[in-house]
Structures are given as C-alpha cells and as structure tokens.
Amino acid sequence: MTTIGFLHTSQKHVDTFDALVAEADQSVTTLHHVASTLLSQVRQAGAAAVADEVAADLADLADQGADVIVVTSPAIAGVAERVDVGVPVLRVDRPVAHDAVRAGKRIGVVAAVASALVPTIELLHEEGKAAGVEIEIVPVIVAGAWMAFESGEEDEFARDVATATIDLAERTDIVVLAQASLMGAARFLPEGLPVLVSPPKAVAVALDKARGR
Secondary structure, eight states: OOEEEEEESOTTHHHHHHHHHHHHOTTOEEEEEEOTTHHHHHHHHOGGGGHHHHHHHHHHHHHTTOSEEEEOOHHHHHHHHTOOOSSOEEETTHHHHHHHTTTOSEEEEEESSHHHHHHHHHHHHHHHHHHTOOOEEEEEEOTTHHHHHHTTOHHHHHHHHHHHHHHHHTTSSEEEEOSGGGGGGGGGSOTTOOEEEHHHHHHHHHHHHHTTO
8 A cells, every 4th residue: 555644844734635645546545744843943043953853753754654755845845855764755846846947947936935935946946957957036925925824814825825926927937836835826826827836746746756656
C-alpha cells in the first residue's frame, strides 16, 4: 500500500491534501504532521533555526511508513529538502516552479506572507538555471490576506488572492501560487488564466515518486 506523508504548518491543509490524494487514487493512504509553530519561528529567526525540528518531524513521518513526504510550506521547504530520511522529500512548490520556468520568461508569484515568497523566488531561479533559461520574476504579497486566512475568513482570503492573481496575469506570462493556502483562490479565477497551483501538481509528483516512476 502506498502512503504519502505530509508536513504542514497549518491544520487547515490536512483536509485539502486528503481530498487531493483521494481524488487521485483512493487506495493511497496519508499521514500528517502539523507543526503549527514553525512558521512563526521562521519569521522571527529564519529557516535555519527550525532545521533540527523539521528533520525530526520528517524522520517521524518516515518511521510511520511514508513512502514519500510532501512539505506543504515553502517557508520550511528548503531546509526540508536537505534532510535524508530514507524516502523522497518533496517541497510543495518545486513541481510548479519546474513547469513555470518552461512556460514563460516573465513569471508572477503571489504570496500571502514574505516568509513563503522568498523561498519560492529562490527556487524559481534555481529551476531556471537548471533549465538554462533566463527568467524575470514579478512578486506580489497580498496585503492583509494572511490575517484573513488565520482568522477563518477563507472566502475573503481566496477572493483577495484571486484579484491579485488576475491583475498579475495581465503583466506576466505565467503566475505561480506556491503556498498551499492559496489553492482556494483557483475557484475565483477565470477559465484559461495561465496560473499554476502547487498542491494538485505536488500530489501527482509525489505519487509518481512513491511508485518509483
């Protein structure tokens, strides 16, 4: 039986990823570890300060039987990718970053918090260099959106993110919504808008990795 482990910084992501996995393959089981204090620690002291805790959380998921682990917060994803726990560790934004640098030169990135924005920008440059392409990144932080998300006003949060995404799409070739929390904005976007949303793509890639593809 295939099992995907998830390391989150918000409890709200558990249902999102359970639904995505069930939609992709109902025979796959999931494991979740929610480390809700990590994001605030990263904001205060940087990602390096949480490296040991992230490593311990990943090891716990691997010990529980995860065949692959998805780290759903870009803020801790960089340190997570460097941890060896005997199974693949996938940052949620890597698959969309890989696709984005091949979809256009001018890439928009929407984020709700700066701690998630910077790692994704660094990742896009890394993927662009690996692909041998020059890219230009246009970042946008949606002011006040994260407060709405944390207070449970998810529709307001999603609409604000969608508005920023639509505006950014007019000025770029492709827009990346790297944070898992931004996925809800997709339902407010017009069909055909060039936008890459991280959770569905990350689940698809994780399934491939778990199956050794």
